[in-house]
Each structure stands twice: as structure tokens, then as C-alpha cells.
Amino acid sequence: MSIYDVIPVSVNDYQKKAKQRLPKFLFDYIEGGANAEETLNRNTSDFKKFTLKQFVMRDVSKINTATTMLGHKVSMPLALAPIGMAGLFARRGEIQAARAANKVDIPFTLSTVGVCSIEEVKKSTNKPFWFQLYMLRDRGLVLEMLHRAQAVGCTTLVFTVDLALPGIRLRDFRNGMLDGGFKGEISKAAQIITRPYWLYDVGIKGKPHCLGNLKHKVTGPNNLHHYKTFIDTQFDPSATWDDIAWLRSHWQGNILIKGVVEADDAKRAVNVGADGIIISNHGGRQLDGTSSTIMKLSDIVNTVGHQTEVFLDGGIRNGVDVVKALALGAKGVLIGRPWVYAMAAQGENGVNTLLSQFQNEITATMGLMGINNIDEITADLVEC
Numbered sequence: 001m002s003i004y005d006v007i008p009v010s011v012n013d014y015q016k017k018a019k020q021r022l023p024k025f026l027f028d029y030i031e032g033g034a035n036a037e038e039t040l041n042r043n044t045s046d047f048k049k050f051t052l053k054q055f056v057m058r059d060v061s062k063i064n065t066a067t068t069m070l071g072h073k074v075s076m077p078l079a080l081a082p083i084g085m086a087g088l089f090a091r092r093g094e095i096q097a098a099r100a101a102n103k104v105d106i107p108f109t110l111s112t113v114g115v116c117s118i119e120e121v122k123k124s125t126n127k128p129f130w131f132q133l134y135m136l137r138d139r140g141l142v143l144e145m146l147h148r149a150q151a152v153g154c155t156t157l158v159f160t161v162d163l164a165l166p167g168i169r170l171r172d173f174r175n176g177m178l179d180g181g182f183k184g185e186i187s188k189a190a191q192i193i194t195r196p197y198w199l200y201d202v203g204i205k206g207k208p209h210c211l212g213n214l215k216h217k218v219t220g221p222n223n224l225h226h227y228k229t230f231i232d233t234q235f236d237p238s239a240t241w242d243d244i245a246w247l248r249s250h251w252q253g254n255i256l257i258k259g260v261v262e263a264d265d266a267k268r269a270v271n272v273g274a275d276g277i278i279i280s281n282h283g284g285r286q287l288d289g290t291s292s293t294i295m296k297l298s299d300i301v302n303t304v305g306h307q308t309e310v311f312l313d314g315g316i317r318n319g320v321d322v323v324k325a326l327a328l329g330a331k332g333v334l335i336g337r338p339w340v341y342a343m344a345a346q347g348e349n350g351v352n353t354l355l356s357q358f359q360n361e362i363t364a365t366m367g368l369m370g371i372n373n374i375d376e377i378t379a380d381l382v383e384c
């Protein structure tokens with residue numbers, strides 16, 4: 001955007017605005033990926049490999065983007081992906097995003113490591129949301145969070161399985177994001193001082209800066225480095241599919257397994273009772289050097305699409321991408337960075353506008369392809 005452009009109209013525009021608002025270490029934390037960021041870049045660029053078919057003169061006067069995801073009605077096949085520490089990117093960010101999602105009847109997913117707790121999000125919103133969980137070593141804590149999520153009416157558990165070890169995100173080491181020592185603190189303070197809006201909105205007014213779901217487990221609950229130490233010791237590299245079977249026996253709602261990219265794993269997820277899978281490489285933040293998610297979609301849909309709902313995230317940046325993913329067999333998609341950029345740039349209003357832009361783009365794409373309904377978006381409408 002130049003200084004003459006007043007309205008952000010794309011994810012790219014929001015990204016630029018977010019960069020102006022956020023201290024560098026936080027912007028990089030959102031934007032960055034693992035290692036050389038190959039997978040991160042492929043996630044977006046591989047959408048260009050697919051082309052849509054255009055059909056004309058077919059009466060597209062009744063376009064409807066509504067559909068269902070896991071049996072629930074949604075206004076469009078889109079959900080907000082879980083984002084850790086979203087409350088550091090805008091004041092009580094999880095609540096702002098949940099409200100925006102509610103407004104257009106799509107799911108918001110709260111991360112295990114959100115700044116706002118399950119109960120705080122519930123209190124501020126009037127609709128059920130999805131809750132995302134990792135397999136933690138402390139299975140008592142896993143059960144506790146399942147019960148808390150169930151108690152506030154979460155319908156769907158998004159269980160993330162691609163974090164056996166934390167990915168190596170070089171930007172976070174370089175700019176002090178992960179450094180709790182003196183040098184790291186000085187570096188972050190210097191970055192914060194250049195962003196007075198953030199300092200006021202989040203730094204002062206957005207407190208407490210803890211991870212709401214875990215604060216009773218961490219000593220020094222207002223120090224994010226204590227959380228990082230706690231989380232690092234809690235990720236469980238010994239977890240296997242048997243643990244998902246255990247989880248299944250403790251959660252009565254839907255389970256979506258997030259972080260599957262190979263058809264063989266998709267089969268295992270279905271076998272242990274998943275209600276759906278999310279093809280995801282964590283937005284290119286975990287294993288670098290892998291394929292984009294969109295290149296994996298057809299294979300997985302062909303393998304398990306007749307048994308379960310297949311969702312996808314990674315690189316979705318506009319309504320055209322959404323339609324491409326649907327044509328390749330996805331039931332719906334999730335967006336991560338797009339909503340965080342919009343929220344960091346303009347808070348809840350930014351997310352509202354972003355979501356209506358996605359809906360307009362899906363509508364226009366469908367109409368220009370000659371179709372009125374989501375279930376008409378089929379594999380014969382896309383070419384590679």
C-alpha cells in the first residue's frame with residue numbers, strides 16, 4: 001500500500017499495515033517459517049499451479065456460499081486457525097477474532113497457548129468455538145483442558161499433531177523473540193519503543209500477558225519466558241496414534257486431527273476415530289523442505305475423502321484459493337496469518353472486513369465460474 005491507499009483490500013495490504021504496527025520481533029514471529037522457509041513460500045506459490053475453469057451464461061443470480069462443516073452450518077467454508085499468543089498482536093486478540101468469526105457464522109479456533117483462556121473467550125462471545133490442543137506430557141493437564149473446553153460448550157477439538165519437536169524458526173532466534181536474557185530483553189525493548197500504538201494498545205491496555213489456559217501451572221505467570229520453558233518441557237515427542245485413541249475415549253465432540261500431510265497418516269487418523277483431518281504443515285513453521293499442503297490435497301482426498309471430512313490450511317490468501325482447495329476436494333479451509341495481520345492492523349473491524357472480503361471473493365469466483373452453490377465446486381473445475 002502507498003500513503004494514498006486508504007482501504008486494505010487484500011491480505012497483503014493487512015500484512016503491510018501489521019508490519020507498521022507491531023514490534024519487529026512479533027511481526028517476524030507471525031510472518032516467519034522454519035529454517036530456509038521453503039515450505040512457507042511453497043504454501044502460497046503452489047496455488048498458482050492450479051487453474052480454474054470459467055463457464056458463462058449459466059444464470060448465477062442465486063449464489064450461496066453457505067455450507068456445513070462437521071455437521072454445523074457456516075456462511076462460507078472457512079474457519080480461523082489456532083494462533084498462539086494472539087493476544088500479543090492486538091488487545092485481548094482472541095476475543096476480537098472470536099467475535100468477528102461469530103458475526104459471520106464461521107468457527108474460531110482458540111489455541112492451547114492463547115493469551116485469553118477458554119473461559120475468557122466463552123464469557124465474551126455467545127457462540128461455541130473450536131478448541132485446539134497439543135499432546136502434553138502431563139496427561140492430567142490434557143484431561144483438565146478437555147473438561148474445561150467441554151464445560152463451555154466447545155463442539156470441536158482441533159488436535160495438533162505436527163509438534164513432536166518445536167520447528168527451528170531462525171527469525172525468532174535472530175531478533176531476540178526467544179531470548180529471555182539481558183541482551184534479548186534490551187533488543188525487544190528497543191523494538192517496542194518504535195511502536196507506540198502497540199505499546200499502548202497491547203503493552204499497557206492488553207494485560208495480563210500470560211497464557212490464560214496454563215497460568216495455574218506456571219511459576220511467575222506474567223513472564224512469557226517461564227511459559228516457554230514450561231511448554232518446551234510439555235511437548236511430548238513420545239506421542240503416537242495410540243494417544244489419539246486415548247483422547248478419543250475422553251472427548252465426546254468432534255475431533256479434527258491437524259497437521260497431517262501424508263495419506264498414510266490420514267488413514268491412521270481415520271482409524272483412531274477422527275471426525276476430520278486438517279492437512280497442515282503448521283503454516284511452514286515446523287518441518288521445512290516439505291511439499292505445500294495444496295499439493296497433498298488430492299492424494300489425501302482420494303485416500304480418505306469418502307470416510308471423513310478433509311480440511312486444509314497453509315497459504316490461503318483469497319477467495320480464489322478457497323475455491324481451488326474446494327475443487328480439489330477440501331470440505332473447508334482455515335486461515336492463520338491472514339486473520340492475524342488484519343487484527344494487528346485494525347483489530348476486530350479488520351477481521352470483519354477481511355472476512356467479508358473473503359466472502360465477496362468466493363461469491364465472485366463462483367459466479368464467474370458459472371456456479372451457484374458450494375457443492376457444485378467439483379474436481380472437473382480445476383486443472384493443474
Ligand SMILES: Cc1cc2nc3c(=O)[nH]c(=O)nc-3n(C[C@H](O)[C@H](O)[C@H](O)COP(=O)(O)O)c2cc1C
Pocket residue numbers: 029030031043081082083084085111112113132160258280281282283284285313314315316334335336337338
Ligand atoms: C503466529 C502463529 C502462531 C500459531 N500458533 C499455532 C498454535 O498455537 N496451534 C496450532 O495448532 N497452530 C498454530 N499455528 C499454525 C496455524 O494454525 C495454521 O496452521 C497456519 O497458520 C496456516 O497457514 P497460513 O498462516 O498460511 O494460513 C500458528 C501459526 C502462526 C502464523
